[in-house]
Amino acid sequence: MDVHDVKLTISAVAAAQYPTDGRPEIAFLGRSNVGKSxxxxxxxxxxxxxxxxxxxxxxxxxxxxxxxxxxxxxxxxGYGYAKVSKAARAKFATMIETYLTTRQPLHGAVLLVDSRHDPTADDISMYQYLKYYQIKTLVVATKIDKTPKSKRLHVVKQITKRMDLNQTDVVIPFSAVTGEGYDAIWSWLEQTAGV
Ligand code: GTP
Ligand code: MG
Known part of the structure; x- marks a missing residue:
């Protein structure tokens, strides 16, 4: 999809603030600092x-x-950031769960994991959670520019294994620095959101 116009419609903290026009939505999830924004x-x-x-x-x-x-x-x-207070973390968790479990226009989720490290317990839980709620999921291995080309296939295999991904779910390596993975991610998004 060629994007021309982007607006931040709302920064929501409660379900009552979500947009009401029913257009398809894709959520971007992952631990703090992984590269969602x-x-x-x-x-x-x-x-x-x-x-x-x-x-x-x-x-x-x-x-x-x-x-x-x-x-x-x-x-x-993001989840899993130790320096956020326990109360704030609980608030985020509730906010994210409410959104994921009740949101009708949600067509799919992009789950970001850091390609430099093994998936965390939180990453694995989040994937299982998405599968439990039958939310279509794309796993994106971020910051792939930090991994030598010769090791990238291994990284993808490792994430697939550690997260025990369904056969239908793929991992796309991505770098915000080089743009690698851009086309593959967009094609998943278009297919999943039907745009
Ligand atoms: P929270 O909003 O705190 O949950 O973080 P986030 O997941 O939105 O991460 P954000 O996009 O703010 O990126 C975090 C840091 O990682 C920033 O310093 C980015 O510049 C850096 N970063 C993000 N993506 C990449 C990437 O593909 N390659 C490299 N080298 N750095 C990246
Ligand atoms: Mg962010």
Missing amino acids: SLINKLIKRKAMARTSSVPGKTQTLNFYDLDSRLFFVDVP
Whole structure:
């Protein structure tokens, strides 16, 4: 999809604030600092529409980005960041769960994992959760520019194994620096959202 116009429609903390027009939505999930906001910016070809930071815990609300009035990208707060208080973490968890389990326009989720490390217990739980709720899932291995080309296939295999991915779910290596993976991710998004 060629994106022309992007607007941040709402930064929501409660279900009552979600958009009501029923357009398809794709959620971007993953632990803090994994690169969710950077992936969104790359996909919409904007430098800093979704705010990014080297400090984990930047995104604290469900941010609904309207793409050409056809599709929403939903930037979700990251999980697994120890320095966020227990109370704040519980609040994020409830917010994310409410969204994932009740949201009718949700067509699929992009689950980001860091290609430099093994998937965390939280990554594995999140994948299982998405499967339990029958949400179509694309796993994106981020920051692949940090992995030598010769090791990339191994990284993909390792993630597939550790996360025990369904045969129908694929891993796409991605770099916000080089743009690698851009076309493959967009084609999954178009197919999944029907746009
Ligand atoms: P939270 O909002 O805190 O949950 O983080 P996030 O998942 O949105 O991560 P964000 O996009 O803010 O990126 C975190 C840091 O990783 C930033 O310093 C980015 O510049 C860096 N980063 C993101 N993607 C890549 C990538 O593909 N390659 C490299 N080398 N760095 C990346
Ligand atoms: Mg973010």
